[in-house]
Amino acid sequence: MNSSRKIAVVTGASSGIGAVYADRLARRGYDLLLVARRGDRLQTLATRLEQAYDIKAETLVADLAQEAGLTQLESVLASNPAIRVLVNNAGIARLSPVADAPPQDSLSQIALNITTLTRLTHAVLPAFKARNDGVIINIASALALHALPVSAVYSGTKAFVLNFSRGLQQELANTGVRVQVVLPAATATDLWDISGVPLAALAPDTVMSAEHLVDAALAGFDQGESVTLPSMADTGLWARYDTARAELFTTMQTGQPAPRLLAL
Ligand SMILES: NC(=O)C1=CN([C@@H]2O[C@H](COP(=O)(O)OP(=O)(O)OC[C@H]3O[C@@H](n4cnc5c(N)ncnc54)[C@H](OP(=O)(O)O)[C@@H]3O)[C@@H](O)[C@H]2O)C=CC1
Numbered sequence: 001m002n003s004s005r006k007i008a009v010v011t012g013a014s015s016g017i018g019a020v021y022a023d024r025l026a027r028r029g030y031d032l033l034l035v036a037r038r039g040d041r042l043q044t045l046a047t048r049l050e051q052a053y054d055i056k057a058e059t060l061v062a063d064l065a066q067e068a069g070l071t072q073l074e075s076v077l078a079s080n081p082a083i084r085v086l087v088n089n090a091g092i093a094r095l096s097p098v099a100d101a102p103p104q105d106s107l108s109q110i111a112l113n114i115t116t117l118t119r120l121t122h123a124v125l126p127a128f129k130a131r132n133d134g135v136i137i138n139i140a141s142a143l144a145l146h147a148l149p150v151s152a153v154y155s156g157t158k159a160f161v162l163n164f165s166r167g168l169q170q171e172l173a174n175t176g177v178r179v180q181v182v183l184p185a186a187t188a189t190d191l192w193d194i195s196g197v198p199l200a201a202l203a204p205d206t207v208m209s210a211e212h213l214v215d216a217a218l219a220g221f222d223q224g225e226s227v228t229l230p231s232m233a234d235t236g237l238w239a240r241y242d243t244a245r246a247e248l249f250t251t252m253q254t255g256q257p258a259p260r261l262l263a264l
C-alpha cells in the first residue's frame, strides 16, 4: 500500500486507533484527510504528520453521526479522484445492559458504527470500482464474534461490520478493490472510559497498545489477509471457526425442519 501522493481518509483520526492509522499511512507516503469532531486535535496531528513525513494532511471537522457532517464527507469521497484509501475507523461503544440504557445509546452506536460506515463505503465504491483500485479498511472488533451482557448493541454493530465487509470482499473479488476487516481485541484508547467500562478495570496484560494494533493490522494487510485478528497467534483457530461457520450455513439448506424440532 505504498503511494505517490494518493490520499488516505481516516475517520475518527483525532485519537486512539485512527490517529495511529494516520501516522502509519503518512509514513507510507499518503497524503491524508483526517476526519473527526475535535478539530484542534486533528489539526495538531495534521501539522505533526506534515512535518514528520513531508506529506499533505487536511482536516475535516464533522460529526459523522449527523446528516450534515456525513453528507459533507460523502461528497468529498465521491468527488476527489486522489482518494485511494478509506479507513472506516470512527466508532463508539456504550457498554451497559440494554434494559438500563436510554434508546439513544443504542441508536448512536448503530448510527456511527453501522450507518456511517455503510454510507461512506457507498460513497467511495463507484470511483474505486471504476478505477479498479482502492482500499477500504473497516474496523470491527473481537466483539463481532462474541456478545457480553453489556455489549448486545455494540457487538451487534461490529458483527454487522464483519459480515458487511465479508460480503463486500466477495462482491469485489474480481476487482482491484481490496476490503480488509480488522477485529481488534481490547486496545488502550479513550473508547473504554467513554464507554462506561474504565480501561483501568481491564487486566493490563489483555490490552494492546494502539500502535501495536495498527502495525499488526497493516502487517496483515501487507500479507494479503482479508480478515485480520491482530492479537490471534493461532491462525488455525480462525480457519476452523470459519470452516465450521460455512459448514453450518451449508447444512442448514435442507428445506426441512430438523428432526428434533418436528411436532410430536
Ligand atoms: N479500543 C478498543 O478496545 C477497541 C476499539 N475498536 C474500534 O476501534 C475504533 C476506534 O476506536 P478507538 O480508537 O478505540 O477509540 P477512540 O475513542 O480513541 O476513538 C474514536 C474516534 O472516533 C471519533 N468519533 C466518535 N464519534 C464521532 C462522531 N460522531 N463523528 C466523527 N467522529 C467521531 C472520535 O473523535 P471525536 O470525538 O473527535 O469526534 C475518535 O477520533 C472504533 O470503531 C472502535 O469500535 C474495536 C475493538 C477494540
Ligand SMILES: N[C@@H](C=O)C(=O)O
Binding pocket: 093, 095, 140, 141, 142, 143, 154, 184, 185, 186, 187, 191, 195
Ligand atoms: N471497544 C471494545 C469494547 O467495547 C472492543 O471492541 O473490544
